[in-house]
Amino acid sequence: MPLPAFELHRPRSLDEAAACLAAMPSARLLAGGTDLIPAMQQGLCAPSQVVDLTSARDLAGLDFFPDGGARLGAGVRLSALEFHPELARRFPLLAQAAAAVASPLQRALGTLGGNLCLDTRCRWYNQSWSWRRACGFCLKKDGARCHVAPGGERCWAAYSGDLAPALLAMGADLELAAPGGVRRRLPLPAFFTGDGARPFQLQPGELVAAAWLPGSSAGWRGAYRKFRVRASIDYPLAGLALALDLEGPRIRRGRAALTAVNPSPRLVAGAETLLAGADPRDPQLADALARLVRQTAKPLSTSSFSPAYRRDILALYARRALLDLSAPGCSFNAGICNS
Ligand SMILES: Cc1cc2nc3c(=O)[nH]c(=O)nc-3n(C[C@H](O)[C@H](O)[C@H](O)COP(=O)(O)OP(=O)(O)OC[C@H]3O[C@@H](n4cnc5c(N)ncnc54)[C@H](O)[C@@H]3O)c2cc1C
Ligand code: SF4
Known part of the structure; x- marks a missing residue:
């Protein structure tokens, strides 16, 4: 068209x-x-x-602070997040997540702000107009009924950005800008509504100015694992970010977050408490984290893979990510995985 x-x-x-x-x-x-x-x-x-x-121009700055924190302008390109050496040193999880977005072409053009404000996705919605018309449209656009949850009155399209789970796991805040120089900051989880039709808490006239990463998360090990159909380009069908602050053989603090399995990216509920003080190689910890991941992930039939499979994949990713990050030879970067 x-x-x-x-x-x-x-x-x-x-x-x-x-x-x-x-x-x-x-x-x-x-x-x-x-x-x-x-x-x-x-x-x-x-x-x-x-x-x-x-x-x-003032949207594209990357600033690093002596306390370890950073401010990332919304206009910063994904390729800059992927390749910036200081960012990779302080926040390797974010560099990994940026490298997992689409293909080099989209990463050269795409920005942090656009990635965070990505529209939610659904196989009934991301189609041509004639395809959608043949199905009677749906309530996210032009129709009256949800094909995924018929009888319901809300949209369950999945939030499918790769950066948000990494930023959630690192405890990021967002800076929003309004006319007249007005700025407000809010914790990233509060930015997402959980409604697939209106996913973001933006007031009229507001836009995302920057993401702030706290110094307290600098140097944490991180793993981003992403399931998709084609490893070279596709959106996530399920994604997990795990960030750990290790002290010797134990976890001092840690967080896990998910994408593509709910209408908003989510911190894994209860994971921070579970991980604090634990031994990352303890098989019982892996079981417990996998259980929490399953409870937080609520995938519906918005994509070509079944909800049950996507939940299973995330539970597996949680186990693997824990093991990878606790390996003695692991530096900061545990790599990206597609299967
Ligand atoms: C083939 C293909 C594959 C893709 N695969 C992935 C993938 O694997 N993972 C992934 O995360 N994304 C994927 N994408 C989507 C996209 O490339 C990235 O998410 C990219 O980061 C979007 O950024 P952008 O700057 O291009 O956004 P734009 O297209 O410019 O904007 C996206 C949305 O954000 C809004 N917006 C932009 N900036 C701001 C701001 N500062 N404040 C408020 N709202 C704003 C826009 O109005 C728009 O609604 C894919 C896209 C394509 C075409
Ligand atoms: S979840 Fe339902 S309303 Fe939302 S895009 Fe899919 S079919 Fe449409």
Whole structure:
């Protein structure tokens, strides 16, 4: 489908971008465009105004602080997150997750802000207009019924970004910008609504300015494991991020988070308490973590693989990630895994 006509606005700064959004509430933000443009081509949205963030220079900064923390501008490209040596040293989990997104082409264009604000995905929704029309559309767009949970009144499309679970596991905050220089910070979990149709807590005129990583998570070991159909390019069908702060043979602190199995990315409930003080090589710990992962993951039939299989995969990933991160030879980087 050809792109629908739209008016393009090119603000030069974050404040100008927020002012543009406030003046045109139905406008859509465009960063790398790797999610928005395909959505427009599929007729999933047809904004008459588009605000292009690529000229807003103050969105693209990467700042590192003496306490170990960092501020990552929303306009930073995924390829910069993947290859930045200081970021890889302090937050290897984030570099791994960035490297797992799509293919090098999307990573060269895609941004942190666009990745966090990725629209939720569903096999009934991410289709051409004629495909969706043949099925009577669905309540996320143009229809009245959910094909995944018929009879329900909400959308269960899966949040499918790769960066969010890594940022959750590292305890990140988001900085949101509104017109007039207004800024607010909120813990990342509070940014996601859990509603597949309206996934983000953004007020009119607000946009994501940056993610803040706390110094307290710097140097933690991390593993990001992702299940997808084609390892070269696909979105996650299930993803797990595990971050551990090890002190000798024991875990001082740790967190686990999931993506692609709920309408929002989720911290694994109870994992932080479970991991604190534990021996990462204890088989009972692996069993218990796998159990918590299964409880947090609530996949539905939004993708081509069954919910049961996706939950099983995540439980397996939790066990493997624990073992990998506790291996004596493990530096910080436990690698990405697709199976
Ligand atoms: C073939 C293919 C495979 C892909 N595979 C993956 C994958 O494996 N994992 C993955 O995570 N993603 C994947 N993607 C999606 C996409 O490439 C990435 O998520 C990318 O990071 C999106 O960033 P962007 O800057 O291109 O977003 P854009 O397309 O520019 O924007 C995405 C959304 O975020 C909004 N937005 C952008 N910036 C901001 C901001 N600062 N504040 C508020 N809202 C904002 C936009 O309005 C839009 O709704 C894939 C895409 C394609 C085409
Ligand atoms: S979960 Fe239901 S409402 Fe949401 S996109 Fe899928 S079919 Fe549509």
